Amino acid sequence: xxxxxxxxxxxxxxxxxxxxxxxxxxxxxxxxxxxxxxxxxxxxxxxxxxxxxxxxxxxxxxxxxxxxxxxxxxxxxxxxxxxxxxxxxxxxxxxxxxxxxxxxxxxxxxxxxxxxxxxxxxxxxxxxxxxxxxxxxxxxxxxxxxxxxxxxxxxxxxxxxxxxxxxxxxxxxxxxxxxxxxxxxxxxxxxxxxxxxxxxxxxxxxxxxxxxxxxxxxxxxxxxxxxxxxxxxxxxx
Numbered sequence: 176x177x178x179x180x181x182x183x184x185x186x187x188x189x190x191x192x193x194x195x196x197x198x199x200x201x202x203x204x205x206x207x208x209x210x211x212x213x214x215x216x217x218x219x220x221x222x223x224x225x226x227x228x229x230x231x232x233x234x235x236x237x238x239x240x241x242x243x244x245x246x247x248x249x250x251x252x253x254x255x256x257x258x259x260x261x262x263x264x265x266x267x268x269x270x271x272x273x274x275x276x277x278x279x280x281x282x283x284x285x286x287x288x289x290x291x292x293x294x295x296x297x298x299x300x301x302x303x304x305x306x307x308x309x310x311x312x313x314x315x316x317x318x319x320x321x322x323x324x325x326x327x328x329x330x331x332x333x334x335x336x337x338x339x340x341x342x343x344x345x346x347x348x349x350x351x352x353x354x355x356x357x358x359x360x361x362x363x364x365x366x367x368x369x370x371x372x373x374x375x376x377x378x379x380x381x382x383x384x385x386x387x388x389x390x391x392x393x394x395x396x397x398x399x400x401x402x403x404x405x406x407x408x409x410x411x412x
Contacts (some may be wrong), residue, residue: 204227
């Protein structure tokens with residue numbers, strides 16, 4: 176752990192034992208790594224340094240919109256907490272991995288750039304689901320074959336943007352929970368410049384987001400497993 180400059184501290188945790196790192200695979204455009212590169216403003220997080228090599232850092236200059244930090248957890252308030260990225264990420268095919276713990280029984284944006292460009296989760300109240308929305312269409316993963324867990328878990332969402340349908344797959348930890356019957360929308364571009372909501376205060380996330388990795392390519396099955404296992408080990412899942 177090293178001291179940061181100014182108001183905060185920067186935390187850097189070592190990687191779990193093993194030779195694999197997320198940067199071993201091509202296409203990594205954003206990696207907000209668990210408890211790494213975090214700058215604190217008191218008990219709040221003012222910035223989260225990107226570990227992908229793209230220097231696409233997540234930051235929030237407005238104190239009231241900064242999520243809280245506690246022992247590695249980054250907690251968003253479900254009202255207006257969010258990060259803005261240095262650069263926008265454009266996605267067609269993609270593989271995304273996020274360690275989250277949603278607190279509210281509502282639809283919440285994990286990341287995106289607009290109301291019609293985001294990845295959202297909905298837990299409780301009715302069927303748990305994950306929604307991928309692009310410019311000209313979306314793919315709603317309704318009635319997942321397993322409910323979203325209580326507590327921290329790894330949610331992986333992948334899409335083959337080169338097909339005639341979205342071909343979205345959803346994983347909880349390492350289990351494929353995709354509702355393939357809902358996988359019928361035409362792929363549409365998805366852009367990302369906000370973490371913790373779809374955009375601004377639209378569908379703000381209520382809960383913790385402890386790690387986020389975005390690849391602009393569809394990884395192979397073995398590559399997805401490598402990423403999942405690496406993230407889960409680091410996050411104690």
